[in-house]
Amino acid sequence: MNDTPTPEINKDGPPFLPGLAAIALWLMALSAIGAFGVVLHHFPPLVLALSALFAAGSLGLLKLRRWGWALALASAFLSMTFGVYTVFRFHQLQTAVLAVVNLVFFLYLVRPEVIGRLR
Secondary structure, eight states: OOOSOOOOOOSSSOSSOHHHHHHHHHHHHHHHHHHHHHHTTSSOTHHHHHHHHHHHHHHHHHTTOHHHHHHHHHHHHHHHHHHHHHHHHHOOTTHHHHHHHHHHHHHHHTSHHHHTTOO
16 A cells, blocks of 8 residues: 555645646647647657647646646756757857746746645
8 A cells, every 4th residue: 555645735725726827828838839830840840749748738737637747847847958958059048038937837836735736
């Protein structure tokens, strides 16, 4: 049997945190940008697979599922890593904003209050 205690959900707070909705909208926007970039031949077809994972993570996060949280966490980390890579490799400072926003979302997703609300 699993002896690890499960985190208790705070019944006094709201059932859905507004930060989760903001992260889900951000992931949907990144997914749409990636899909349009593939359609317009600006990005390689592999980006379409990542866009599908971003969209799935967004929908799972809105349903408060653990798999959605895991996909959203991975999406935020991958987007942050890509932003840092483009800043240092190609000296595109505008992608530093992308990296900072995704870092904030990553740090928000690893909070115990967020993890405790998932099913």
